[in-house]
Amino acid sequence: MTAEPRHFTTQLAVIGSGIAGFAAAIFAINRKIVTAQVGNTGALAYTTGYLDLIGKLGGAAGLVTDPWQALASLRETEPKHPLCRVSADDIQQAFAEFTDFLGACGLAYSAPGASNITALTPVGTLKQTLCVPATMAAGPRAMAANTPCVIVDFRGLKGFSGAEVVANLRDRWPQLTTRRLVFPGMDRGEVYPEVMARALEVPATREQLAEALNGVAGAARVIGLPAILGMHRPDHVRAELERLTGREIFEIPTMPPSVPGIRLRELFQQVLPQRGVTLIPQQRVTALSFDGDGATLALSDSYGPIRVHAQAVILATGRFLSGGLEAHPAGIREHLLDLPVTQPAGRADWYRDRYTDPRGHPIHRAGIEVDDSFRPLTREGRRYHDRLFAAGVILAHQDWIRGRSGAGIAIATSFRAVTEAKRFLSGR
Amino acid sequence: MSFDATTLETEVLIIGGGVTGAGIMRDLALRGIHSLLIDKRDLCAGASGGNHGLLHSGGRYVSTDPAAAMECRQENALLKRLAPQCIETAGGLFVAVEGDDPAFAEKFPALCRNAGIDCEELSPGEARRLEPVLSDKLFKACRVPDATIDPFHLALLNVDHARLIDGSVYRPHTEVLRFEMADGEIRAAICHDHLHNRPLTIRARQFVNAGGAWAMNIARLAGCADVSLLYAKGTILVSNDRLAHHVVNRLRPPGDGDILVPGGTVSLLGTTSTRVDDLERVGPTVEEIDRNIREGAAMIPALAGARYIRAFSRVRPLLQAVGNASDRAASRGFALLDHASQGVNNFCTITGGKLTTFRLMAEKTVDLVARRLGNDQACMTATVPLPDDEACSWTEPATALKHWHRDRDADDMILCECEMLPQSAIEQIFAGAPGAEQERTIEAVALRSRAGKGPCQGSFCGIRIGSYLYDQGHYRDATGLAHLRDFFDERFKGQRCVIWGQQAAQMELAEALHCGLLGLDTLEGDR
Numbered sequence: 019m020t021a022e023p024r025h026f027t028t029q030l031a032v033i034g035s036g037i038a039g040f041a042a043a044i045f046a047i048n049r050k051i052v053t054a055q056v057g058n059t060g061a062l063a064y065t066t067g068y069l070d071l072i073g074k075l076g077g078a079a080g081l082v083t084d085p086w087q088a089l090a091s092l093r094e095t096e097p098k099h100p101l102c103r104v105s106a107d108d109i110q111q112a113f114a115e116f117t118d119f120l121g122a123c124g125l126a127y128s129a130p131g132a133s134n135i136t137a138l139t140p141v142g143t144l145k146q147t148l149c150v151p152a153t154m155a156a157g158p159r160a161m162a163a164n165t166p167c168v169i170v171d172f173r174g175l176k177g178f179s180g181a182e183v184v185a186n187l188r189d190r191w192p193q194l195t196t197r198r199l200v201f202p203g204m205d206r207g208e209v210y211p212e213v214m215a216r217a218l219e220v221p222a223t224r225e226q227l228a229e230a231l232n233g234v235a236g237a238a239r240v241i242g243l244p245a246i247l248g249m250h251r252p253d254h255v256r257a258e259l260e261r262l263t264g265r266e267i268f269e270i271p272t273m274p275p276s277v278p279g280i281r282l283r284e285l286f287q288q289v290l291p292q293r294g295v296t297l298i299p300q301q302r303v304t305a306l307s308f309d310g311d312g313a314t315l316a317l318s319d320s321y322g323p324i325r326v327h328a329q330a331v332i333l334a335t336g337r338f339l340s341g342g343l344e345a346h347p348a349g350i351r352e353h354l355l356d357l358p359v360t361q362p363a364g365r366a367d368w369y370r371d372r373y374t375d376p377r378g379h380p381i382h383r384a385g386i387e388v389d390d391s392f393r394p395l396t397r398e399g400r401r402y403h404d405r406l407f408a409a410g411v412i413l414a415h416q417d418w419i420r421g422r423s424g425a426g427i428a429i430a431t432s433f434r435a436v437t438e439a440k441r442f443l444s445g446r
Numbered sequence: 447m448s449f450d451a452t453t454l455e456t457e458v459l460i461i462g463g464g465v466t467g468a469g470i471m472r473d474l475a476l477r478g479i480h481s482l483l484i485d486k487r488d489l490c491a492g493a494s495g496g497n498h499g500l501l502h503s504g505g506r507y508v509s510t511d512p513a514a515a516m517e518c519r520q521e522n523a524l525l526k527r528l529a530p531q532c533i534e535t536a537g538g539l540f541v542a543v544e545g546d547d548p549a550f551a552e553k554f555p556a557l558c559r560n561a562g563i564d565c566e567e568l569s570p571g572e573a574r575r576l577e578p579v580l581s582d583k584l585f586k587a588c589r590v591p592d593a594t595i596d597p598f599h600l601a602l603l604n605v606d607h608a609r610l611i612d613g614s615v616y617r618p619h620t621e622v623l624r625f626e627m628a629d630g631e632i633r634a635a636i637c638h639d640h641l642h643n644r645p646l647t648i649r650a651r652q653f654v655n656a657g658g659a660w661a662m663n664i665a666r667l668a669g670c671a672d673v674s675l676l677y678a679k680g681t682i683l684v685s686n687d688r689l690a691h692h693v694v695n696r697l698r699p700p701g702d703g704d705i706l707v708p709g710g711t712v713s714l715l716g717t718t719s720t721r722v723d724d725l726e727r728v729g730p731t732v733e734e735i736d737r738n739i740r741e742g743a744a745m746i747p748a749l750a751g752a753r754y755i756r757a758f759s760r761v762r763p764l765l766q767a768v769g770n771a772s773d774r775a776a777s778r779g780f781a782l783l784d785h786a787s788q789g790v791n792n793f794c795t796i797t798g799g800k801l802t803t804f805r806l807m808a809e810k811t812v813d814l815v816a817r818r819l820g821n822d823q824a825c826m827t828a829t830v831p832l833p834d835d836e837a838c839s840w841t842e843p844a845t846a847l848k849h850w851h852r853d854r855d856a857d858d859m860i861l862c863e864c865e866m867l868p869q870s871a872i873e874q875i876f877a878g879a880p881g882a883e884q885e886r887t888i889e890a891v892a893l894r895s896r897a898g899k900g901p902c903q904g905s906f907c908g909i910r911i912g913s914y915l916y917d918q919g920h921y922r923d924a925t926g927l928a929h930l931r932d933f934f935d936e937r938f939k940g941q942r943c944v945i946w947g948q949q950a951a952q953m954e955l956a957e958a959l960h961c962g963l964l965g966l967d968t969l970e971g972d973r
């Protein structure tokens with residue numbers, strides 16, 4: 019196909035549609051910046067819906083209950099960590115702005131608090147996180163108070179076992195029990211969280227499920243379910259089930275792709291275009307170039323080639339899973355601009371011997387370097403271009419997996435990158 | 447025999463649950479002799495679970511060890527007839543490429559003929575029609591009756607048959623620590639039962655050391671100094687796809703990266719050979735991986751860009767070679783020592799050899815043991831076919847497919863999606879695959895099935911199987927999570943050196959899930 023490229027012009031182009039990319043788009047439109055966003059939205063569906071800031075520190079096994087204090091010690095021990103380039107106030111504001119936006123779009127979140135929330139996982143372990151979807155908030159509360167609670171799982175739902183959750187939480191939560199139900203209308207074969215969630219958007223399904231829940235809840239005041247409480251109006255679905263059962267209800271995230279991640283993806287895809295963002299989903303930018311007047315992103319969709327002309331660009335392309343970084347036998351590379359990647363000396367140093375080593379693996383600290391304005395640096399330590407900013411987990415000197423800080427790094431660094439991009443754009 | 451006892455009795459104690467020990471157990475049972483087989487870990491924990499799975503035609507040894515070549519030829523033909531369920535008759539090619547010695551290649555067919563091995567010379571064009579992945583720099587090719595064999599399936603079926611015949615017993619996680627000796631005999635093996643973490647004494651009339659690379663250590667426990675081994679580590683890579691239908695051997699004297707063996711849906715490339723001293727800490731290195739790929743790519747250029755899903759290393763015991771011959775030239779034959787010269791009369795050691803010759807090794811060993819027990823029954827393993835049992839067959843990729851087509855039941859959920867392993871396979875394994883009845887764990891399932899062997903290397907199915915085992919009440923506390931973590935740690939040893947390209951993405955997702963979400967990296971600290 020040799021169709022003429024279609025041209026779009028924008029102030030800010032965001033490359034990537036993970037949490038960093040979407041957060042950047044939200045912060046940008048809140049600041050009245052004309053924004054276009056390109057990226058495959060697959061990665062979002064992996065997230066649990068929990069928004070972590072810092073859940074674990076250094077190589078220590080211990081969990082972090084006060085992320086703000088952890089942030090302060092991070093500034094001492096890991097000054098190059100991207101979170102250390104963002105003030106605590108900015109981080110607080112970024113989380114608040116992000117969760118407010120979600121709430122305003124119908125996906126309520128707890129506000130960023132002074133301490134972490136001890137959240138539940140699908141295997142009955144615990145995780146420290148800063149903000150949780152409202153649908154998940156009752157679980158941690160009930161656990162803290164040892165309220166009688168029943169975890170309900172479903173025939174045919176693989177990888178979520180109430181028995182497993184209870185077995186691993188029994189010591190902490192003696193009043194926890196479990197029961198298994200057949201999901202209304204799904205009494206044969208495998209059942210999938212996404213399908214169940216969509217089914218619960220229908221009032222009749224909710225009524226049947228509520229009846230079944232009442233049948234097994236007994237003395238339990240609280241009911242925990244895998245994350246299936248609707249796709250588009252989870253707060254409404256939960257409120258309805260609570261009304262119908264007379265009990266408090268909460269969700270526990272399931273294995274990916276999980277419903278809470280899909281909710282975020284669908285919400286962004288629906289809402290951002292309504293708010294004026296030019297969103298080009300499911301596409302990859304194949305080339306990015308800069309000249310005197312701006313930057314050009316090259317990509318194509320099923321109708322042919324597209325060129326996006328922007329005054330400034332935020333690179334939020336993630337790591338290996340999303341393709342922002344590529345691991346070649348000879349070394350790690352950034353795929354769009356071949357930006358220098360800080361990395362271990364050789365492939366033999368990428369991983370430690372033990373997979374679950376609490377210190378994490380050196381490969382995860384690889385990434386691109388930025389200055390305090392979140393502009394990527396060249397090998398010589400100069401800005402790659404005044405118009406280029408970067409955010410999210412593509413940045414070096416952090417291990418979001420071991421640090422339990424995925425969303426935190428994405429949200430905080432996007433906030434700063436947008437602030438700096440705004441300064442640059444209005445300085446013209 | 448009770449599993450709870452602290453003292454056990456049997457006629458013959460076999461130490462080492464590799465294919466050799468498993469073969470000895472069956473041979474004994476077929477001659478009416480009861481035995482107990484133990485392994486410090488589990489079946490195929492040693493070389494038997496970490497080899498190429500090549501059922502040698504003998505071609506590889508025609509230049510270095512014609513006697514071993516002939517043994518291979520005979521056993522190859524025999525096993526194809528008696529244990530076809532464990533074998534894929536893939537056929538083998540020997541190919542020489544630019545740079546290889548033409549004189550060696552020229553004399554290969556004659557060497558094969560001398561050893562009685564069928565060898566068909568192919569033109570380069572014919573060879574490349576058979577295997578289009580072969581290098582266009584190929585100048586000579588021969589076809590031989592190489593095949594592939596699944597050592598796990600083989601060991602499980604040997605043990606299963608022995609159990610069936612006379613109630614002989616297999617006990618995993620039982621390690622010999624020392625022997626109780628008197629009057630030139632071993633009276634008992636003093637063991638540790640790692641599963642229940644307690645001592646165990648095993649009394650027997652005869653003791654067989656089938657410890658593979660560990661045979662020298664075990665012999666020394668009985669004061670026998672006549673087993674002298676050197677250790678050579680071999681490293682093998684597993685590709686995500688099956689790259690060739692035949693076994694492809696380099697037509698040159700044995701070297702690095704010169705065999706590519708199909709294994710169901712994957713291919714295995716190897717091996718390197720490096721001297722090691724420590725048997726417990728062997729693992730692949732990046733350097734070995736790169737060397738294997740570089741050498742292999744000369745035969746099959748696609749190996750350079752292939753996606754690899756794991757690599758593993760195991761140790762070959764080298765019976766001390768005379769003079770300073772190289773490790774590869776050292777005998778790949780086996781040794782059976784009766785230890786009479788060491789003043790011990792009811793103990794023997796069998797070591798060395800090959801997977802291909804395991805049956806013959808067992809036969810020779812049991813000939814000795816039977817004689818010592820006054821049993822004059824002839825060996826039957828060269829004539830009695832190995833019975834089939836589906837519970838032992840889940841290590842074969844074909845089993846899941848067969849099951850899918852034949853017994854498809856929507857409620858029998860697939861837990862390992864890469865390998866299509868259904869829930870019912872787990873029940874079958876617990877009910878019928880030797881060694882799993884006492885140990886209903888993720889690791890026990892993984893050893894007896896293809897769970898975790900596909901592209902995702904267990905990162906998803908491990909969690910699903912874990913949940914299933916909790917559901918069924920096999921796990922009731924945090925032990926299941928610790929096992930899950932250990933399972934991932936174990937799989938990782940094989941992945942660590944081949945993580946690049948798509949595998950890096952896969953690994954990041956796995957770690958986000960296992961550590962970021964489930965917190966398997968903080969289990970101890972948390973509890």
Ligand SMILES: Cc1cc2nc3c(=O)[nH]c(=O)nc-3n(C[C@H](O)[C@H](O)[C@H](O)COP(=O)(O)OP(=O)(O)OC[C@H]3O[C@@H](n4cnc5c(N)ncnc54)[C@H](O)[C@@H]3O)c2cc1C
Pocket residue numbers: 033034035036037038039056057058059060061062064065066067068069070071274301302303304334335336337339340341342354409410411412422423424425426428954955958959962963
């Ligand atoms: C299994 C799993 C569980 C998680 N659980 C949590 C959790 O509980 N709490 C938490 O805080 N975080 C969690 N995370 C982390 C979180 O989802 C994000 O990975 C993290 O916040 C980083 O976001 P990011 O936007 O920087 O990168 P990513 O999310 O990786 O997004 C990068 C984006 O860039 C796009 N992209 C790459 N190259 C191009 C290109 N050339 N053109 C256009 N687009 C491109 C990709 O398609 C992708 O959309 C989890 C992640 C995973 C995988």
Ligand SMILES: Cc1cc2nc3c(=O)[nH]c(=O)nc-3n(C[C@H](O)[C@H](O)[C@H](O)COP(=O)(O)OP(=O)(O)OC[C@H]3O[C@@H](n4cnc5c(N)ncnc54)[C@H](O)[C@@H]3O)c2cc1C
Pocket residue numbers: 461462463464465466467484485486487488489490491492493494495496497498499500501502620621622623656657658659660664679680681682717759760761762796797798799800801802803
């Ligand atoms: C890299 C490599 C590739 C190979 N490829 C092939 C091939 O393609 N074809 C082929 O025919 N052959 C091949 N071989 C050779 C073949 O794998 C071995 O000859 C064969 O598996 C040996 O089996 P075994 O039972 O004698 O020893 P092993 O399988 O090593 O068994 C010994 C067992 O003893 C146990 N043990 C040790 N100490 C104790 C103790 N104190 N108490 C209790 N148990 C103990 C161990 O856990 C182990 O399971 C290869 C070998 C290697 C290393």
